[in-house]
Amino acid sequence: MKKVLLAAVFLTGFSFTFAQEAKVDSNQDKDLMTWYHKDFATSKVYGVNTENAYKYLESKGLKPTTVVVGVLDSGVQVDHPGLVKNVWSNPNEVPNNGKDDDGNGYIDDVHGWNFIGGKNGDIDVDNMEVTRVVAKYKPIFEGDDSAKNKANQAKMPEDFAMYMKAKELFTKKSVEGRQALQTYTMINDLIPNMLRLLGEKPVTAENIAAIKAPGDQKDAIALNVLGQVAQNPEFQGKSPADFEKAMKEEMKEALDSVTPQAQQYDLSYDPRKSIVGDNYDDYSEKNYGNNHYEGPDATHGTHVAGIIAGLPQGKEIQYGVASKVAKIMSVRTVPNGDERDKDVANAIRYAVDNGAKVLNMSFGKPVSPGKTVVWDAFKYAESKGVLLVKAAGNENEDITEHVAYPTNYKNVTDEKPLVNNVIVVGASTNNNDALRAGFSNFNKNKVNVFAPGEQIYSTVTKGGYKYLQGTSMASPVVAGAAAVLLAYMPGLKPDQIIEALVKSSNPNTTNGFSDFSQAGGVIDVKKAAEYAFTNFYNGKPSSVKKATKSVKKTVKK
Numbered sequence: 188m189k190k191v192l193l194a195a196v197f198l199t200g201f202s203f204t205f206a207q208e209a210k211v212d213s214n215q216d217k218d219l220m221t222w223y224h225k226d227f228a229t230s231k232v233y234g235v236n237t238e239n240a241y242k243y244l245e246s247k248g249l250k251p252t253t254v255v256v257g258v259l260d261s262g263v264q265v266d267h268p269g270l271v272k273n274v275w276s277n278p279n280e281v282p283n284n285g286k287d288d289d290g291n292g293y294i295d296d297v298h299g300w301n302f303i304g305g306k307n308g309d310i311d312v313d314n315m316e317v318t319r320v321v322a323k324y325k326p327i328f329e330g331d332d333s334a335k336n337k338a339n340q341a342k343m344p345e346d347f348a349m350y351m352k353a354k355e356l357f358t359k360k361s362v363e364g365r366q367a368l369q370t371y372t373m374i375n376d377l378i379p380n381m382l383r384l385l386g387e388k389p390v391t392a393e394n395i396a397a398i399k400a401p402g403d404q405k406d407a408i409a410l411n412v413l414g415q416v417a418q419n420p421e422f423q424g425k426s427p428a429d430f431e432k433a434m435k436e437e438m439k440e441a442l443d444s445v446t447p448q449a450q451q452y453d454l455s456y457d458p459r460k461s462i463v464g465d466n467y468d469d470y471s472e473k474n475y476g477n478n479h480y481e482g483p484d485a486t487h488g489t490h491v492a493g494i495i496a497g498l499p500q501g502k503e504i505q506y507g508v509a510s511k512v513a514k515i516m517s518v519r520t521v522p523n524g525d526e527r528d529k530d531v532a533n534a535i536r537y538a539v540d541n542g543a544k545v546l547n548m549s550f551g552k553p554v555s556p557g558k559t560v561v562w563d564a565f566k567y568a569e570s571k572g573v574l575l576v577k578a579a580g581n582e583n584e585d586i587t588e589h590v591a592y593p594t595n596y597k598n599v600t601d602e603k604p605l606v607n608n609v610i611v612v613g614a615s616t617n618n619n620d621a622l623r624a625g626f627s628n629f630n631k632n633k634v635n636v637f638a639p640g641e642q643i644y645s646t647v648t649k650g651g652y653k654y655l656q657g658t659s660m661a662s663p664v665v666a667g668a669a670a671v672l673l674a675y676m677p678g679l680k681p682d683q684i685i686e687a688l689v690k691s692s693n694p695n696t697t698n699g700f701s702d703f704s705q706a707g708g709v710i711d712v713k714k715a716a717e718y719a720f721t722n723f724y725n726g727k728p729s730s731v732k733k734a735t736k737s738v739k740k741t742v743k744k
Contacts, residue, residue: 217504222617223639223664224508226713227693232617233709235638235664237508237671240712244675247720251512251674256495256666257299257538257546259531260488262481263517265298267489269503269646273496274298275514277541291540292474299517300537302530304477305463311483312447313458313524315360316552320353322454323556353554357452364448371445373408375438380409382427390425392417451524459527470560473533480517486647488517490655491549493646494663495670503652505644508667508712512674516543521550528557531593532564539573544673547666549578549659551591561593562605569608574673574681576666578658579613579628586611586630596633608681610669610688614640614661615709622700622709627658629703636688636706638664668712672719679723687719 225234244251255275265274279289280297287294303310314322327339328350340347384406388394395413416422422430450456459467465475481489496513499506507513520526520534531548538546546568555561568575580591587599595609614624615637623629624641640661647653669684679687692708694701701707 219617219642220505220644223643224506227709227711231619233615233619233622233639233693233695234617235508235668235709236711236713240668240671240716241511243713243716244671244720247675249675252677254509254513254545254670254674255516255541255543256509256513256670257516257518257534257543258488258492258495258663259518259520259534259538259546259548260485260491260550261521261523262301262479262483262485262488262519263299263492263515264485264489264646264648264650265480265515265517267493267646267648268500268650269497269505269652270489270492270515272498273507273510273514275516275542293476293478293537295478296541297478298480299478299519300476300534301479301482301519302476302533302537303463303519303522303527304479304482305465305475306477307462307464309477309479309482309519310458310462310522312450313522313527314453314456315357315451316525316527316554316556317353317357317360318452318454318456319525319527320350320554320556321357322457324350325354325454349554349556356553361448361452364445364452367445368442368448371438371441374412375435375442377405377409377412378431378434378438380406381413381434382431384410384413385427385430387427389427390417390422390430392423447523467527467529470529470532470557472529473536476519480519481648482519484523484648485519486653487521487549487655487659488519489647490643490645490653491547491659491663492517493652494643494660495547495667497646505646505652507645508664509670509674510667511671513667513670516541525552526550528555528561528593532557532560535561535564535568535575539568539571543573545574545576545666545669547576547663548593549657549662551578551580551593553590553592555592558592558594562597565593565595565606565609569606569681572680573608574669574684575609576662576669577609577611578662579611579630579634581614581626581657581659582628583626584628586628586633589628591628599633602632607685610635610665610681610685612640612658612662612665613637613704614656614658616641619695620697622695622697623703624656624658624661626656627661627703631702632705634704635685636665636692636710637661637700637704637708638668638710640664665710668710668715671712672716675716676719676724679719683719683723684715687715687723691715691718 223234224237225232226236277297281288282297293300395417492515495507496510496515497505497507498510518534518538520530582589595604611634613634614627615622616624638661641656643660644654688710689706691714692706693711694708
């Protein structure tokens with residue numbers, strides 16, 4: 188996971204795979220805080236119709252059962268006031284007694300497990316996968332012995348192809364990272380110059396345009412930055428003092444985001460051995476990690492958890508799609524860097540074995556050395572009737588051209604997926620004229636649905652709330668929707684849930700939106716509930732008719 192915030196909006200040329208901070212000048216805009224729950228039929232906003240879904244299911248006389256949703260992510264603040272009541276607790280584990288009470292191989296796994304930690308702490312920054320691939324295979328394919336290099340290339344064609352792809356991305360991204368660090372550092376250092384140029388005047392386009400072109404080079408750059416910042420609504424009209432405070436916060440977020448790239452693209456950096464202590468090359472190894480559900484920075488995972496099952500508390504009205512029926516299991520899998528295939532596979536198996544019926548996977552990477560191990564875990568989840576919900580990615584690309592592992596296709600040319608229990612999700616907006624979020628990946632056949640993923644307000648660490656955006660946010664909307672369907676109709680199979688969500692989506696043809704996914708629209712939980720009830724309830728259409736009749740009789744009485 189690449190943790191990137193939308194600081195310094197004037198910096199262009201970067202595409203980031205996961206959640207970005209959505210700058211929203213609406214701290215008290217309660218309508219915006221919950222927009223993704225809206226009913227399109229009445230509001231004309233492509234929300235997912237959350238409340239009407241519950242009303243419909245309850246009108247059929249159905250009673251919900253709790254659905255455990257595994258959040259495979261950076262960690263979750265399990266004691267967050269908006270989440271604590273909807274956090275899963277392992278019924279067979281005695282908290283903090285240092286024993287593996289349920290015999291599952293994990294000690295004190297009360298609320299989940301952390302596969303990127305160990306007795307020596309928790310991994311925060313880790314490599315990108317392309318870094319790991321280059322470090323491993325460069326000596327094999329581009330070592331000192333050219334004859335041996337050629338022999339290895341011929342003997343290991345698939346690994347060599349992966350290495351060449353990784354090498355190209357590693358070179359490009361490491362350069363971009365250094366450039367970003369240099370740019371943000373320069374802008375941060377120029378804040379005093381900007382303040383001097385502003386004088387006592389507020390930040391407006393008119394005031395900045397009136398500043399005479401300075402002769403000093405640094406002042407000239409500072410003026411250029413000011414001009415671009417003034418176009419951002421968040422800065423417009425701010426006093427110099429408020430501008431300074433906001434700008435320093437922006438730059439801190441930006442620098443905190445890009446600084447770890449020095450380690451992420453460092454071929455010699457590897458925190459795994461000293462912290463986790465496992466034999467990383469042994470994919471069969473499962474019993475490692477610790478029970479630190481939150482980890483060093485659980486902002487991303489906590490936000491995802493809130494979208495699925497957050498509950499209103501205090502003055503906060505945010506709530507998750509499945510807030511009435513879901514419990515969150517935290518399975519820490521994703522560091523500040525790329526997730527590792529061994530951890531992803533073990534996280535899936537852990538969540539499945541401990542009762543999760545829906546798993547949210549808001550992550551992805553361009554190469555996957557252990558993809559077959561992950562695919563085996565996909566098949567295991569499929570055999571247990573567990574739905575996997577996967578973010579499409581944020582590169583604004585067709586996912587057949589920009590593959591983001593793990594995938595549910597062995598090859599992009601395959602017509603049918605490897606398994607039938609994976610749903611891939613793109614991100615939509617609350618702007619009907621630009622319904623596909625500008626960052627969202629897409630594909631008519633390999634992205635199943637779209638769901639709200641821009642300007643999404645949810646829980647974050649330290650008991651807080653924030654707007655974030657990304658397909659990382661759209662994926663848990665769908666995970667929550669699936670949990671609602673399963674809670675009231677527990678017999679539903681993953682492929683039936685996927686079909687219900689795809690077939691019932693609210694369509695849109697503006698700007699080619701219908702060609703961006705199988706659904707050609709945005710999910711509607713109420714319509715999906717209707718579709719599933721009519722076509723799949725108990726797996727027998729005849730039982731649906733009986734259930735409907737009995738409900739009607741009850742209503743008449």
